[in-house]
Structures are given as structure tokens and as C-alpha cells.
Amino acid sequence: MTEIKHHAYLFDATRCIDCRACMVACSVENNIEMDKTRLWVAGLGVTGTFPDLQRGTMVYHCMHCEHPDCMSACPVGAYTKAEDGPVTYNPDLCIGCRYCMNACPFGVPHFDYDKGIIDGAFIDKCTFCPQRIYNGEEPACVHTCPTDALEYGDRDELIAKAHERIAAHPDKYIQHVYGEKENGGTSYLIISHVPFKDLGLPELPEEPINEVSEKVMEMTIPFAFGWGTVLSMVAIAAGKHNQKKEAEAEKQAEETK
């Protein structure tokens, strides 16, 4: 790997098989609690009518925006944008106001509703695995991806690689690298065979939202909720499954009588 000036990811939706190895890897690497996650599956899933079908899903986590709205919205400065890419969050400063949740156009920061203020750590999001990237390792999610749908490297180099790949397969890819310009640029870059909105991505202006106006700021809120509903797949199944467990266990028990 060449020297990385600006850490970034490239996600290729044509390669992703929705296997979720990246999610498990992140949970393990970062000791994420069983009812939480830093990565989600988004997108419309299977669309069309049998047998003319198409599938569009993507895996996403914090986009590590170049002009992070979370950071602009945070009244106590709990967020930091590092010069070399990662957007990080300091739980010790957080007061639990949840402004960042509303501000983020991608619905990334998640609030821990199970905890009171004195328990600390209200918000969780992807950290870019500093414990790995600053020790010469790829982020955990990228490292394990069996199809190289997730790649890691220098932002400029990945942008070049993305353009090269989409240009080489014009019939396959939408000719656009999402995140190169959106919202002033992100460090999570996406290329796809289905329209980006079918992957659940908001259409954002090139100018960073937080540098425009209050009006646009309001506009981002529906985006965040819109994203939430597009979030097709069960992200954290744990809670959901278990509410149903008792009912199902009873059914099964009856059958085996």
C-alpha cells in the first residue's frame, strides 16, 4: 500500500453480496454491543416482477464527510474531522442533545435510548478503526470483505480507481462516483449498477449543506427520515427477533408435543 494521505473507502455495489462479514467484523473489532451496529444494509433490495428482477443493496457506515454536518451541529464540539480523513466522536464531551443525529444527511449517528445521561456514551458511529489504520492495517470491515466490495486507501487514488472501473464497464455502472462531490465530498465513495437513490442515498448538492443556510439545514431532516424508511434490511435483528421469540417458541413447542 502506498502512503495514505487521506484515508478513504471505495464501495462497489456490483461486487457486494450482502454477506455481512463486514458487520460482524466491526462488531468484534470494536466490541459493539449486541443490540447496536455501526454498519447497515440499505437499498430497495429486490425490485421488479417475477421473473424480471433486479437487486440493489449497499452496505454503509459513517461517510466521514469532508464537511461533516454532525460536527457543525454539535454544540459542545464532540466531533472532530481529522486532516487525514476520519470523523471521530468524543463521548466524554457529548451532552446527549442529538443535534448530530438530525443534522447528518445519512442518518449515521445513533442514540443509545437505553441509557441515562450519567451512564455516558450516548451516540455511537464508525470511528474508521484508528487502532488499525494507524498501525498499517485496513479497517476491520474492509479487511474481511470476501469480494473486495469494500476497499481502503488514499482518497485521490480511490477516486481515480473508481473512475477507471466505471469507465471500463460503461454498460454496467452508473457513470458517477457518489461522494466525490456530494455535500462537499465524503471519504466513503460509492459506485453502483443501480441508481444511487435505489441504494437509499440522498441526492445532495455539491456545496456542503452546513455551509449553505438554515433552510437547507431543515431540508436534511426529511432526508434522514427518508433514509430510515428505505433501510430495507433488518439492520439489528437481535431486538426484533427476540420480541418474537416467545411466540415462536410456543408454536414450536406445540408442534413437538
Added chain:
Amino acid sequence: MTKTISRRDFLKLGAAGAGALALGQMLPAKVAQAARAAGHINAEGDGFVHSMCEMCVWRCGLIAKIKDGRVVKLDGNPEHPHSRGNLCPRGQSGLMNTYDPDRVLTPLIRVGKRGEGKFRQASWEEALDLVASKMTEIKNKYGAEAMVFSSTHNLSQPLFENLLYGFGSPNYGTQRSLCFNAMIVANTMTYGMEEPGRIYDDKLKYILLTGRNLLEAISTSETHDLIMAIENGAKVVYLDPRYTKTASKATEWLPIKPGNDLAFHLALLNIIIGEKLYNRSFVEKNTVGFDELKKEVARYTPEWAAPLTGIPAETIIRIAHELAEAAPHALVHNGWRTSNFVNSFHTQRAISIMNALLGNWNKVLVAAAGEESGALGAPPQPAYPRISALRLDGVPWKYPVVPFKIGVFQELRDNIVSGDPYQAHGWFISRQNPIQSLPDRGKTIEAFGKLDFIVTVDIVLNDTAWFSDVVLPEASYLERYDPLLPVGDKVFLRQPVIEPQGEAKSALWIYKQLGERLGLGDYFQYEDEEDYIRQQLKPLGVSLEEVKAQGFAELSSAEGEAEFSWNTPSGKIELFSDTLAKVGFPGVPTWEEPPQPAEGQFYLLTGKIATSTQFGTQNNQLLHKYSEEPRLWMNTKTATDLGLETDDWVEVTSEVGQIHTKLLATQAIRPDCVYMTPGYGHLSKGLKTAYGVGASDSAVHVTYTDPISGGQALSQTFVTVKKA
């Protein structure tokens, strides 16, 4: 009704207190002494240990990260050809199997009724003495053959075989007949090997997948290869009644009618031969039986196959032409779990033969390196005693071409129930779960009822352990050594990255201890696990320490370029098989009409998902966390016609059982099929995460055996579905 764990309890299990760590808070940390002695782990208990995954049988190489004496992360080993640095979701979740709060950590002896789940803890001494005395009692009273043994596809299997054959029983159950007997027997009859290797290089132009859902049934390196082949422009044609993730990446998806893959492949052969599109010089030089084949397939025209498969004749013709055009850089993939219908053996033969006609040998298909390597040593052992009793599974007296080490597992179960040709009285099960794996769960439980004694070796109380009399706790794959595994020009090592928790022990230790109590000590001539591996390494001149350090040792590849011949009776690829013909089966692939569902019934399909391996990983909390809720897939239009909606509870009924499950209305399946994710609906309350989730496919699967390969026809079950 026992209350199962609530959401709260579950979260507590996972979060385990204020530190809110997801993993491994339940058990004390222990660094493997061996790893420390080898210098992998420093005084603080931190370091990296190379080993091998066992979350499925692909056995990717892994590097375990140890922190404060605890496994905190597993990453793929870039030097291992099966992982190339990646692990699939199951491999990533592996440490949660080891740290599963439901681990069995002492031997257990049943105190309640069978299936009641009441056990008491026992010492190894007591448990092993009890097992040995029960086995001896059965042998003395009814003969050694009254003890049935089963275990499959693990690295300790040679020692398991020593136990069963040394004991003197012919009754060896593997689960292969529930999976790929059709493929293995077909390849053995055609190429003289179970499964040729496959090369995915940048010349590969065409891949025809018959239900091989490689993007969900993941074999890490091959899954990667397929994605890259697609990117490099290879055309992928995929046959499956379901729109799987593989279908979504394929160039062309053909939702074929279940049971009729054979018609499709016979029609391809018809065109390739009829239009003389095969590789003539390859066929002349390397095959036998072309004329018989030609004669038989002449009647299987694309027009004949079209109504059977639901695929237009023009499409079949086009695919045949495309294959011939791409040859020899074309792969007709055998698939994996291939015993779907009683005609599946012929389908597999047709596929194996097509590859030969395309002349892709050494370009796409290659001689597979087996899992046994002559280069490795082994402890000395005596010959097995002569065994004269018949095998209960019908091999070879009912299934003459099924290899002994593969067997027909469902037939074994059936004959435990029937008591024919004799009554079995005991069952020793290691790392297997027949209650979940065999079709017709009710019948398997009935078979258990016929037995005086059942012992299970496992790491958790799976459904089979739940119904057993003694449970012996095995060390997990991160806690033990196993015999070495040759892959290509290397041998790989599985070594403990932490000490076994509780009283758990390796299979190498358990079999030896039991063997000695049964007077079979000569079959287990090793001091301990390390000594066993040292004896294996001896001819290589490599020390165990060296292998421990990098996780593998090089094998000298001095084989040279010897003239290759196939291990068949003729020494050639057998398009016509005399072996088959001699025992009364057709020598070339021949059409057999598959049964069809009656009015109002559906084909019941199953198939893998990326986040589970058969029925053994549903209790892994990390996989549970990221798996979708298992539901019965039904085509949206069919569901609407039946007045059903997503999340409705439905009753699914087959000839042998009934289950209740929730429905998922989806476009992604043929209207005449329904699909269930296999491996859910566990009975054991000892599996606190998996218990109560989903329904069991084995409760409704009907037992149908392919008479040639002995494979269980897993898609031949027809069900009715109505609102529960």
C-alpha cells in the same frame, strides 16, 4: 411452557454488564500455554496465533489476535489459499462460538427422561467409564455392529474411524448423503475422483451454475473468484427456482422448474453432440463410451426439454452454442448440495460429462489434491479386525456404487427404526446433529427411542445432545489441535489459540481415552495432541515449532510430470460407465421423470444463507444479530391469491410433519415453490439464542433416496400452506 429468554435477558447476555463488552465476558481468559511457549504471545498475554477456521468445512486460514489472554479478533490469513486474507461472516463470528454462554464445559449424564434436558455434571473419569462400559455391554450382548457411529468432515475423522473400525462396527454414518452424494458419486464414476478442482483464471469466459448459490453458500476464495470472473467479463448463467444473490449477479438467470435440471443438461448434450460442437481430439484421446452417450442423448431435444424445464428451446440451443464457443474456457459447475431429486445423480453425470466434451481439463478442471497426503506420517497402528456384519445403511448390498466412507445416512436411521437386517442398540455421535440434519425429524427421534444408549460429543447442547444419555464436551476449534491438513503444496495446522475452557477436551484426547478403555489403545499411539502432529511431520523434517510459528509447512512437490491417467477402471474419463451398467444402472445419463406436487401443493426448497452453516451456527449471537428473521418465502402473486401477506403465520404441512412459521411474500421465487432457510427451529432449550427462532425444515422434509448415489432428495418434498 418454559419461558424463553426475553429481549432484556438477551441484551444482558450480549452486553454483560457495565463495560458493555460484546464478547467473552462470561468465561475467564486463558492464553494457550502452547502459544505462549511458542513465543506467539508475550508476557502480557498479547499476540497473534495462526490457525484454521472451522465454521464450515472450507477451512480458511486465520490469524487470531490475542489480547490479555483473550481472543479478541480473527482475521483471514493472506497466505492461506482458502481465505487469502478474508473470512466470511461465519468465520468472523467464530470467537462467539468459543465464548458462547451455552457451551457445555463438563461431561453431562442424563438424569431425566430423554429429551427432557435434565443432566447432571460428571467427571471425565466417570463419563468415559460409563460410555466404555455401555459400549462393551452392547458389543457383548448383540455384537459390535449393534453400535452405530457417526461423524463427518472434520480433521479428527481418521481417529474416529479407528474407534469405530477398531471396535468392530461397520456402521459409519456421515452426513454426505444429505448433501453431495450425487456429485461425488457422479464424479467418481466419470473422472475417478470425488470432485475435480476448478481454476478461475482471466481466460475463463463462461460459467454455468446449476443451483450453485456461491454468493450465499460462501467458500471464501471461490466466492471471490466468481465475483472477479464476472467483473472480468465472464458470462454467468445461473439455474435456480429462486432469485438468490447469485442470481442477481449472474448475466442470465433461468428460474428452472425444480427436478428438471436433468432435462436441461441432457438437451445441452444433445446439441453439443448432435451439432458436433465437442472437442473431438480430446474426446478421442481421453474418454470412453462416446457412442453409447451419443445414442442415448439423441432423443433429448431442446424442444423436448422446453416444457419440462420452462426454458424455451431457443435459449437452451443458444446456451449450448455459447458454451461451445467459449470452450475450453467454459465451466459447467457441478454445484455442491446437489442431491435434490431422485434423478440428481444423472444430472451430475451429465454435468461432469459436459465438461469432458468441452475439453476443459487442465484449463478449467484439474485433478483435485485430496485431503490425505502420502507425504505425512502417522502413528503406527494394527490392521482393523475383520467385520462380517452387513452395514445398516445398505452399502453395498442395496447401494452398490456408494463408497463406504460416504454411506447413506438416512437409510441407516430408517433401519435403526425397522430393526432390519438387525437391531442397533447404541449410537456414538461426534460433531454431528442427526436430529436436525436428517429429513423427517419425527422419525429420527423415533430411532433414538429404539436405542439403549446414545452419546454425543459437541461444544453445545445441540438438539441431538439434548436427546442423548451422555454428552462429552469438546474443545472448540480455537481451543484445540487437530491433525494437519494438506492444501496444495502446504500442510496447515489448527492449533489452540486459548486453552480449552472448563473441562472441554480435543477429539484426539477423547477418542484416545475411550479407545484405551475399550482395549483399543494400539489404534491411538500418541502421547498427546502435539505428539500426534510431530509423528505426522516426521517425514517432512519440519519441527512442530516451525509449523506453529507460521501455521503451515511446505510439502516438497517432487511428484514431477508423471503421465496422468484417471482413476477409473478404463483409466479414461468414462462417458459410459461399465461399473454402473454391471450393477444394473444406466451407463450413460438417462432421463427419469421427477415427481411433481399435486394441485394445491408447493415444492419445498431450502438453501444456504451467508450467515449460517447448516444447523450448527444459529446459536452464535453475532450471526443471530445480523441474520434476517427466517420466514417462508412465497411468490407475492401466489400469496395474494391465497389471501396471505408478509408476516402472517402459516401452517406448512408435508406427508411427515407440520410446522408453523411466518410468511415472506416476495417476487424472488417461482410461483410453484416455497423456500425455507434450513437449520432453524431447534428443540434444545440448551441453545438459548437459537431456541424459539424459526421453524425446522427437517420436521417436514420427506425421506427420498436416489437409488444410485444414495443422496437424500432434498427438494422433493411437497407441502401445503395455509393461514395458521
